[in-house]
Amino acid sequence: MIVLHILAPGEVGGLERVVRSLATGQRKVGHRVCVAPVLAPTVSEHEFVRSLDGSGVEVAPIKVGSRSYLAERRAIGDLCRRLRPDIVHTHGYHADVVDAGVGRRLRIATVTTVHGFTGGDWKNRLYERLQRHAFRQFDAVVAVSKPLGEALRSAGVPRDRLHVIPNAWDGAVAFLERQAARRALGLPPDGFRIGWVGRTSNEKGPDVMLEALALLRDSPVTLSMVGDSAQRRGLRARADALGVAARTTWHGRVGEAASMLPAFDVFVLSSRTEGTPIVLLEAIAAGVPVVATTVGGVPDVVSSAEALLVPANDPASLAAAVRDTLANPEAAAVRAGAARRRLEREFAAQPWLARYETLYRAIAKRRTALVSA
Secondary structure, eight states: EEEEEOOOOSSSSHHHHHHHHHHHHHHHHTOEEEEEEETTOSSOOOOOHTTTTTOOOOEOOEEETTTOOOHHHHHHHHHHHHHHOOEEEEEEIIIIIIIIIHHHHTTTTEEEEEOOOOOOOOHHHHHHHHHHHHHGSSSSSEESSSHHHHHHHHTTEEEEEEEEEEOBBBOHHHHHHHHHHHHHTTTTTSSSSEEEEEEOOOGGHHHHHHHHHHTTTTEEEEEEEEOOOTTTTHHHHHHHTTGGGGGEEEEEEEETGGGGGGGGSSEEEEOOSOSSSSSHHHHTTTOOOOEEEEOOOOHHHTTTSSSSSOOOOOOHHHHHHHHHHHHHHHHHHHHHHHHHHHHHHHSSSSHHHHHHHHHHHHHHHHHHHHOOO
């Protein structure tokens, strides 16, 4: 098949890593795959684009000015006419709203993967509202978790077009050894270190992590915050107010951050909302004990036998789970091992890729039948 993936990549996160895994995996099994990242004209190179180097995946950057939607759609149309894809697969609200309709007008089957909703400011909420409306026009809408699928069904996505395909672990990360990872992050070789990785934005709950750390004043623990956002300055002020600034290291954006997860004694996911978070799969693959909130698809990835699960927005429960991990390292190691075995058993890449291929073939066949009629 010929598959065209379209996205407007930001800082490389879960969405971008899913697209990379899909594109490279599909290429390896013999499909022709093209990725069209929508970028500003001033962007000379992008981490997401670099991550596809040497993969055999074609990359066709769409460089347009801010709000140059007509020019963007023309460029997507030209690419579709040149490539003649069987599938146009969009990711994220920008591509869903602006670009997917080009494929439909050219009678190409369209699919979107919904990675989750973040809320945020009025502009972001408006885009997400437009995105929910656009879902009804796709040949297939893929939710990455069961709760997200239920939410999309409630939002009006037709049942026969809605599919739940949780994200998978593609095994592409080369993890560093613990001490090498600590050196790479500029951390001391010893001491119990909490790892927190993600966008430092409200939906990820970084403030909850800081409040939990404040409740661990009597414990010899320190925190690494890996990631960035416009909210980081306010979070640093919050850390000062809570008295935890001296025990918190702000790493900002770190290239290939997943490879450094073995630096941590516990990985904490304090999110308020999630799909099926790729960083959780990466932490499990790295063998790091996990403490996570029971949001989105998290309970479908780990049970209480494989991680310590806590409610969202509950710093006290989060602190208690970290304390338990510190006090009972043998039990934490047993959970981490069980999580790794489940990851390999239930979240392998090949069955995941096969589910997408089956979906692609079904909607392409249906679209062809409609066009012929």
